[in-house]
Amino acid sequence: MSERVIAPKSRGFLFLDSHPGGCRQLVDEMWQAVPAPAPAGSEGPVALVIGSSAGYGLAATIAGLARVGIRGIGVCFEKAPARRTGTAGWYRTAATARLARQHGRDMVFLNGDAFSDTMKEQVADLLTERFGGRLDYLIYSVAAPRRTDPDTGTVYASVLKPVGSPYTTKTLVFDEDGAPEVKEVTTAPAEGDDIEQTVAVMGGTDWERWITFLADRSLLAEGFTTAALSYIGSPLTAAIYRQGTIGAAKSHLEGTARTLDERLGKTVGGRAVTSVNAAAVTQSSTAIPGIALYVGLLRGVLGDAMVAPIGQLVQLWDQLTGARPLDLDDEGRVRLDAWELDPAVQHAVAERWGTATSDTITELADLDWFSDEVRRLYGFSVLGIDYTAAVETDVPWPTP
Template sequence: MSERVIAPKSRGFLFLDSHPGGCRQLVDEMWQAVPAPVTAGGEGPVALVIGSSAGYGLAATIAGLARVGIRGIGVCFEKAPARRTGTAGWYRTAATARLARQHGRDMVFLNGDAFSDTVKEQVADLLAERFGGRLDFLIYSVAAPRRTDPDTGNVYASVLKPIGSPYTTKTLVFDEYGAPEVKEVTTAPAEGDDIEQTVAVMGGTDWERWITFLADRSLLADGFTTAALSYIGSPLTAAIYRQGTIGVAKSHLEATAHTLDERLGKTLGGRAVTSVNAAAVTQSSTAIPGIALYVGLLRGVLGDAMVAPIGQLVELWDQLTGARPLNLDDEGRVCLDTWELDPAVQNAVAERWSTATSDTITELADLDWFSDEVRRLYGFSVPGVDYTAPVETDVPWPTLTI
């Protein structure tokens, strides 16, 4: 037992510890936000969620369990409790596994490097031995700083850089007293092999490798469907995102979807798509210059009309399973971001962006909401949690038994 009181301590948007009780309550909230299951009784489809512990991958896991009744495997890469607490994803995974058991869902979670063939072998073995040797769905939601190529051993590192020229943008920061400041930051352009390295990490190479790996072992069911989660975003952030190094990687991901879709259609009557999700506060998005300011302003414009990740992933599962028609754009993407990119919304955000300063930001953006959302990523600012009480931090990773 290692109970202690955990106070939120941060460096910018990065928190040093996570709160197990808050993470558990947050997962409970997400599960409760999912509408009633679309099917009743019987065994649900077998699904693999790669990147299951955070952001949209976590939402995909919980929405799949609660809405569709999936069973299967979640893969993520989290740190166990030690001198500090475990990572928030460690505690969220434990909480998700607990709810899955309570609802009779056979969901196994593996902690390891999803880029490695070792983890792919573990998944393949589990699918063969535990889940009848078939996989119906694969959701790919990986945001990582680096990737080791299993064939060559080369290590690639992704970067967030514009292409061609430096990029200067407004960004939102908070000083040591928590006061908001709007500053300008400049990011140097990509150089050398920055673009190729980023594509090697964040493009479609590993997604395709997963499909090939499992197909070679005859583990993909007839009608197998896979979706990789992506983002386009606003013109306000395009230079650093969609037109930058990450944008090239996302384009590679979408090209991979077309290749996989043709292949799966011919061999299994299946399909592959990318799902373009909308803006949210995630551990990945807060690292991108300008995104914090943009999301705060977006919330200021939309308020509760913003659709949370769990709501977006319910919509995606409904489309993938046929509960609703599959709604694709001209590029073959499932677009869950139409509410964000509505011209009236974008015009309103752009107007606020142009006048945002340290003096005006509290009037233009919903900073209380934004600050709470950042803290909730680590299990803080979750209603119903007593943060003055000691909490057990040594939470075990969920076992394989159900």
């Protein structure tokens, strides 16, 4: 037993500890937000979610379990409790597994490097031994700083940089007292092999490797469908995102989807798509210059009309399973971001962006919401949690 009071301590948007009770409550809230859930104990399709513990991957896991009744495997990479608490994803995974058991869902969670062939072998063995040797769906949602190529041992590192010239943008920070500041930051452009390295980590190479590995083991069911989660975003952030190194990786991901779609259609009557999700506060997005300011302003414009990740992933599962028609754009992408990129919304956000300063930001952006969302990533600012009470931090990884 290792009970203690956990106070939120952060360096910028990065928190040093996570709160197990808050993480558990957040997972409960996400599950409860799923409409018309599948009956408890119903045996749904077999699914694999790669990147199942955070952001849109977590939403995909919970929406799949609650809405569709999936069974299968979630893969993520989290740190166990030690001197510090476990990572938030560790506690969220434990909470997701608990809910899956309560609702009669057979879901196994594996903790390790999704880029490795060792993990692919573990998954393939589990699919064979536990799930009848068939996989119906694969959701790919991986955001990582590095990837080791299993064939060569080469380690690639992704970077957040513009392409061609330096990029100067407004960004949102909070000082030591929590007061908001709007500052300008300049990011140097990509150089050398920055683009190639980022594509090697965040592009479609590993996604395609997963499909090939499982296909070679004859594990893809007839009609197998796979979706990689992506983002396009606003023109306001395009220079650092869609037109930057990450954008090059996203373009590679979309090209991979087209290749896989043709291949799967011929081999198993299946398909592959990218799903373009809309803006949200995630551990990955807060690291991108300008994104925090943009999302805060977007919330200031839309308020509760913003669609949370769990709502977006319910829509995606409905389309993948045929409950709703698959709604693709001209490039074959599922678009869940229409509400964000609506011209009227973008015009309103751009107007606020243009006048945003440290003096005006509290009037233009919903900073209370944004701050709470950042803290909720780590299990803080969750209603119903007594943060003055000691909580057990030594939560075990869920076993099947």
